[in-house]
Amino acid sequence: MLSFLTEWYKNRFSDPHAITLMFIIVGIGLALYFGAGLLAPLLIALVLAFLLEWPVAQMSRLGISRTAAASIVLVAFLGLMLILMLGLAPSIWRQGVSLVADLPTMIDKGMSIAKGLSAEYPQFISAAQLDSMMEEINKMLDTQHLLDLGKQILGYSASLLVLMVYAILVPLLVFFFLKDKDQLLKGSKRFFPDNRDLARKVWLEMDQQIFNYIRGKVIEIVIIGVVSYVVFALMGLRYSALLGVLTGLSVLIPYVGATLVTLPIALVAFFQWGFSPEFGYLMLSYGVIQALDGNVLVPLLFSDAVDLHPVVIIAAVLVFGGLWGVWGVFFAIPLASLVKAVLNAWPNAESPKMTLDSE
Template identity: 75%
Template sequence: MFSFFSRWYQERFSDPQAVTLLAILVGLALVLYFAGGLLAPLLVALVLAFLLEWPVAQMLKLGINRTTAASLVLIIFLGIVVLLTFGLIPSVWRQGVSLMTDLPSMIDKGLQTVQGLATQYPQFISVEQLNLMVAELKKLLDTQHVLDIAKQLIGYSASLLVLMVYAILVPLLVFFFLKDKDQLISGSKRFFPTNRQLARKVWFEMHQQIFNYIRGKVIEIVIVGVASYILFAFMGLSYSALLGVLTGLSVLIPYVGATLVTLPIMLVAFFQWGFSSEFGYLMLGYGIIQALDGNVLVPILFSDAVDLHPVIIIAAVLVFGGLWGVLGVFFAIPLASLVKAVINAWPKTEIEPSASAPPQK
């Protein structure tokens, strides 16, 4: 057994570049895991600067200096963020509050429907179980319980101070990352081992894939969200802006997000129209959007960025989402691609067989 592990260790870690790559990956993972919360503004700014580097590079090709290009790109980006903040978020917030207000009446309508089914088909739905469910729902919707939840939500308003800090620090960090990119990169090299050719190879392989994935994911969110909102608004579905945003954001979680967001869409449509033709047309249109997203949009946007089995993607979402929450879910596929690139690039040294070993026939 010892000889087996010794041979495996020599095959995998005899190359100094492999040890350097492992040290870099372990160091970055430890920093993100233990200091991710403290470094969150810095990490957010790094991601934004990584995405905004492409338009800055295009301006540099036109002869614009880096400081001016970084300033223009950052101003345009902040303008888009402000438009979304004051244009879309208030509408989504109002519809979310309206949904919470209408939730008791929607639940009453659903209970009436279930009670009717229990009366018609008592062999399938137990009346005692139904009454127990109704009692539990009444406890859940008790006024004092709702007030307690509201107090907890109000308590989270202290995070507004954190958001204000982000609103000041992150744009400044993004500007300096874009403006002084070359100086920062050259200065950071002193903290990494000199024998890092293998790490550089992995980074060059992943750089374009990560950029293509993030850019494609943003485009997918916009297209799916806008298309869903147009469908919901055209059909006259309540809370169309809120449900459109949720549908767009659902693409962040592959395979799982679409399933989760389908349930509230079905419930709202059912409570608004019941089992009618409008309900059928809405779900048909929603199904077409999901089919086009999975079979047309995703292959076009991610044909060169993602080459992972669905099982690996779901596992990556679960693992990295459990470690880093929403950011982990968003970057699950790039991180899984990074792991795959490291495995593919990892050197393997063939150990010569021992001289005392008998020759194989």
Template identity: 80%
Template sequence: MLEFLKEWYTTRFSDPQAITLVFILIGITLTLYFGAGLLAPLLVALVLAFLLEWPVAQMAKLGINRTAGASIVLVAFLGLMLVLFLVLIPSLWRQGVSLVTDLPSMLDKGMLVIRDLSNDYPQFISAEQIDASLNEFKKLLDTQHLLDFGKQLLGFSASLLVLMVYVILVPLLVFFFLKDKQQLIEGSKRFFPANRGLARKVWFEMDQQIFNYIRGKVIEIVIVGVVSYVFFAIMGLRYSALLGVLTGLSVLIPYVGATLVTLPIALVAFVQWGIGPEFGYLMLGYGIIQALDGNLLVPILFSDAVDLHPVMIIAAVLVFGGLWGVWGVFFAIPLASLVKAVINAWPNQPDNNPKLDLE
């Protein structure tokens, strides 16, 4: 066994560039895992600068210097974010508050339906189970829980000061990342070993794939969210803006997100219309949107960016989401593609040991 492990280690790690790549990946992983909270503004700025690099580069091709290009792109991006926060966020907040206010009556109506089902099919669900579930819901809505929620809101309000610091700090970092990109890259090379050719090869392979994935994911979120909102509004569904945004954001979690967001949509539609034609039409249209997203939009947007088996995608979402939360979920597929690129680029020397030759 020891000879086999020694032979495997010699075959896989005899290239100095492979060792360099391993240390670089371990260093980046440890930095992100232990310093993600402390370096959050820097990481957010890096991600935004990576996304905004393409328009800055296009302006540079037109003869606009990087300082002017970075300024124009950053101002346009901040203007777009300001419009979204002034127009979209207040509407979502109002609908969210309304949904929370109506939640008890929605649950009561759902419980009445379940009681009717219990009377018709007592072998599947009993009255005792319904009463136990109802008591749990009441506990969630009692005064003490509301007070605890109020305390959490106060804690969140206290963190708004930190958020304001981020609002000022992150745009400045993005501007300098865009303006001084080459200087920063050249300056960072001194912290990496000289024999980093394999790491450079992996980065060049992943650079365009990551950009294509993020760009495609943003486009997918916008298209699915807008189409869902328009459909919900035409159907007259309550909280259509909130549910449309949730549907758009659900594409961040492949396969799982669509399942999770279906539950509130079905609950709101059921409370509003009951089991009727409108409920059926809504769920049918929602299913068509999800089918078109998975079978038409995703292949068009990600045909050149993602070549991973669905099992690998779900595993990546679980692993990286558990490590880094929302950011881990968002970048799960690029990180899985990075792992695949490392495996494909890893030097694989032929094993000429006759003892291991099975031919």
């Protein structure tokens, strides 16, 4: 066993470039795992700067100075975000409040339907089970629980100061990342060993894939969210803006997100229309949206960015989502692609050793 491990180590870790790549990946992983909270503004700014680099680079090729290009692109981006927030956030908030206010009525209607089913099919659900369910629901909706929820909301409101700091700090960081990109990259090379050709090879392979994925995911969220909202609104579904946003955001979690968001859409439609033709038409329309997303939009947007088996994608969502929450879910596919690129590029005993002149 010892000889086997020794031989495996020599085959996989005899190249100094592989050692450098391993230390870079481990170091970045540990920094993200233990310092993600502290580094959150920096990480958000890096992601935004990565997305906005392409228009800045195009403007620079036209002869516009990088400072002016970074300023124009950042102002345009912030203006677009402000318009979206002012136009969309109030409507979503009102519909969310309305949904919370209507929850008791929906629950009463659902329980009356469940009691009818219990009387008709007692072998599947008994009256005692319904009473137990109702007690749990009443506990969730009692005054003390609402007070506790209010305290939590007030506690979260204390983080508004942090959000205000982010609102100033993140755009400032994005501006300097875009404006001084070359200087920052040149200065950061001092902290990495010289034998980093393998790491450079992996990055060059991942750079365009990550950009294509993030750009495609943003486009997918917007398209699915807007189309879902239009369909829901045309069919007269209540809370159409709120449910449209949830449908758009559900594409962040491949395969799982669509399943999770189907439940509230179906429940709202059922409590609004019951088992009626309108309910069937809505669910059919929603199914068509999901089918077009999975079979047309996703292949069109991610044909060059995602080449992973669905099992690998779901596993990546579970693993990286468990490690880094929402950000881990959002970047699950790029991180899985990174792991794949590292495994493909990792040298072994038969592959030629990389040298500093291999570029």
